[in-house]
Amino acid sequence: MVKDKEVLQRIEDISNLSEEKKKYIFDFIDMCLRDDKTQKAYK
Template sequence: MEIKCGLATPSDLLGRSAPRLLRNIIGKYGRDEMKPSIETAKKLANALEVSLDYLVGDAELKVFDKKTLQRIEDIEKLPEEERKVIYKVIDSLLRDAKTKQAYA
């Protein structure tokens, strides 16, 4: 399983304080020497705050952190008129930020 967590090595996500055995297991996942169960992979994805698709390298779209995904899901649950207002505000803020970057 190729781990895409943006760290120097997969075991870096645990830090030096993690038990050596646990660091070795995570390293084996990263080197495809060992495959985690689906439950273990889900827990690892949750700990890294990424989707399971992203963790295994199958995500085709840009992957967002869990907070961003939750915000999108919350917005989608709102009535259409409220969603339109929120997206209009977001679009305005994005336009302003892009303009600011262009002239910086």
């Protein structure tokens, strides 16, 4: 369940994009999450 209304609105907006644009956004999100986890592991 998403409690942050801004996040929920962004997810809904993304769901209306073309598959190509969604893939680009999800790849970028995945990269950011991976980098954050890596940084936390080495702190």
